[in-house]
Amino acid sequence: MTAIRTTAAAELLGVSASTLRSWERRYGFPTPQRTGGGHRQYDLEEIEALRESLGHASDAATAVALARRDHAYDGGRVAGRSSGGGREPSSVDRLRRALRRFDEAQADHVVEESLHLRSLERSVDEVLLPAIERLDRDHPGSAEYAFGWRWGSRWLAAAARTAPPVHRPPIVLLLDGTTTGSLDALRVQALELALRRSGVLPINVGADLPATELTRALERITPDALVLSGRAVPLDRLGRLVFAAQRAAGGELAVVDFHGPLPERRAQGVERLDPAPLVARSRLLQLLDGEEPFRVRRGR
Structure with a gap:
């Protein structure tokens, strides 16, 4: 639960x-x-x-x-219990099995069924991501996992394209330090989708971006929150990017970690979001709406 x-x-x-x-x-x-x-x-x-x-x-x-x-x-x-007391394969198990068989049509069908019972966000959090995580656990580095990851990434991208137009003013900047093919990359994609469906614009830039390029980009946009994600970028490089973003924002910016490199919940003044994308979105919306505000101040 x-x-x-x-x-x-x-x-x-x-x-x-x-x-x-x-x-x-x-x-x-x-x-x-x-x-x-x-x-x-x-x-x-x-x-x-x-x-x-x-x-x-x-x-x-x-x-x-x-x-x-x-x-x-x-x-x-x-959850796996039929009305007669027997066991039925859960949606997660059925999706995992479809991906193991490289059966894209059946994988699509399982998620479509889930959408009749759950919201799209819950279908991602409770079916799509867990099924691919189990593939990674049971068959790490396998062709089945690679197939499942790419299917999941395409599905999330397609859902993002059909999301409602952005209608809320906040902008969330994601410094993405994940690697292609990693579970964290899918989780970040899921968070982006959840934000878009709530009307908030997420802008994803690679955490390997030079600080000067990030500063130049921030001349055109003013983010309201900065999300650190992934573990593929060294902390010192990430720190330079955070400093550049804070300076461009006038020395004040909400900074949070989502499946990122920071080990502690509020390490160095940075809050660690819940690992579930839907719950992480809820906390981000609290920050953006001014509830329980959490700001990091740095000198210009």
């Missing part, structure tokens, strides 16, 4: 945190777990089911009922 905080769950639903808590008390859904400190942690699948149902219902009570039904159906059929 992927768990998110109250503020992130409320942001995904487009309601206030107090409204979300009132639904919990009144309808018993969504049903958060409690951390050791007593803070709510919501199941991302429940929140996504509720978000989808809100678009089809005229009131909160109906939306909650639809979400509870859809979540129960999803959890039973897709």
